Amino acid sequence: MTNNNKVALVVGASRGIGRQVAIDLAKNGYAVVVAAKSTSDAYATKPFPPDPNSSQSTISTVEREIREAGGQAIAVSVDTRDPDSIQRMLDETVKVYGHLDVLVYNPGAIWWASVENTPTKRYQLMQSVNALGLYASVQSALPYFKANGWKGRIIVVSPPIYSRFFRGKTAYAMGKVGMSVLTKGLAMDWEREGKKDMAITSIWPACSIESAATGQITSTDPEAVKDLRKPTIYSDAILAMLEAPVERVNGQLELDEDFLRSYKGVTDFSKYSVVPGAVPRRIMPAVMPDLTVAEQADEGRRTDSTKLRASKL
Template identity: 60%
Template structure:
């Protein structure tokens, strides 16, 4: 049993996931660094490019340990149920608890429907919404484990890397957006389940987070290699780590079901200096997300109508 809260970061080998793992470890979390890529024995590169394939769960775990933090590397392929089950099992057998789950794994192919092969579409759906659902499904029982006498008020937290829901997000990348928006639907829906379930309410919360400005990562490197000036419109990944920490410090009930943007949430917490996050000092990176997002609620929000639970085989 760990004395520290335990955070599982899925998709932590490089980019945003690596930074999230480092930020959590530097704030007294024991971190499970999980992803598909590990370094073969004897091949670990010291200080690899954090956005390159040389950055693995092995190198990230080594970074954390060298800085005095606590971390364990566990390989996972989120396309496969048994791999995810093994990840959760190993996490619990190693630390005896699971307090925070961050799901950052993702597959990207930005193209219209006619230019997206079925194989690419299936890959994105298996890693993005299905991988998330499977991970949450197997993690939930452990995250809802009975509080201890030492920590009677412990509240588990799930943070999903997925966007707010609005129509412009679909444009030009509908097959990708279908999965990412589906992840945000899970955030909204599970949050509603939590609110109406006495066994979950007050014991767990779920939040989605997305960048307001593009962040340096393995995904954005493909653009900066073609046009180095694209770096002027990027932020450092540290903004995302700081936003994750701010979410975890906020009351779970206040962020349960929220689809947040990193900059906007940090501003709401009193952060004013965003120049520190510019990848190129002195630049003002372009915002990629709308200033105002649609309210998804309706006037009849509290009218649940006739609810059915197929698992109970009876009308509720």
């Protein structure tokens, strides 16, 4: 079918941040594909809407929330560990809505521990859901962005690159930083290829966000809730990124608070505090390192493996 709205695919949208992003994109006129692994009978869920950070919140209930608020949405189940499942998700998105404008990749497998205390199977799971899932989603989306005249945006939930992030969670950081490397590298590809209407941007929270993951912390330390922000800060920042010029956001590794401050001029973030009047502790550095080098423009003799392989056939 043909859809005149912009179409956004939000992967990892069953609860927490992803749910909020999907709902707010719909409120702002996007037709939204709500994708994740969990499904349910949304009309049997009581009370409705469910706690957004509970297992009762699924892509089915999020789809219902959006539709009952007057928005457009479909729910598509996906296993982000499986590239074939990801391909089916992209195909279904375009089959239903006719095109793709925005891809938001939000899923995240988390295990914060030392290398010694991170089993290989846990590492494999994180790599599959985080780095591999993103890569497969981008690969499956690119032909549809090409069909759209190379016009589109990709938003990746991954961090700025700095050494403190690796401490105490090295296995997790390897995947998440890899996602940020994809943001940087794909942006450079597009710049080199003259794709002036494509942008990929990473976003990460400056302060902890209320979610199922942080709920595990506050369940044992009730005072920790004072350090949480509502997920609306994330969706507000993403909406601002989507309206920003390509040259402002392509290849950038942004923090939600800092982007809203620099691009939208926001100075008062009190409305995002979970506890009214509380000032959540910032968990990110105030200034990030510059990843460029003096020889940034010098690529030397560039190697293209696809051309090398073709020459041997």
